[in-house]
Amino acid sequence: MTDTAKKFSIKRYFKETKAEMKKVTWPARKEVFQHTQVVLISIILIGLALWLVDLAFAKGLDLFLTR
Numbered sequence: 001m002t003d004t005a006k007k008f009s010i011k012r013y014f015k016e017t018k019a020e021m022k023k024v025t026w027p028a029r030k031e032v033f034q035h036t037q038v039v040l041i042s043i044i045l046i047g048l049a050l051w052l053v054d055l056a057f058a059k060g061l062d063l064f065l066t067r
Contacts, residue, residue, distance in 0.1 A: 027035070
């Protein structure tokens with residue numbers, strides 16, 4: 001039987017998961033804070049850009065339909 005054909009074992013799964021979690025390099029608190037700021041600022045800027053595009057299309061459509 002090959003490795004991929006072995007039966008699933010919940011015990012082995014958690015053991016391997018624990019081993020993999022020990023290999024993870026966790027970011028520092030400062031890095032997490034900086035990345036969170038970048039994400040929030042990006043969301044706000046993209047949201048504003050989409051709002052402006054929507055507003056422009058709405059005004060254009062309004063002008064087109066009221067004539």
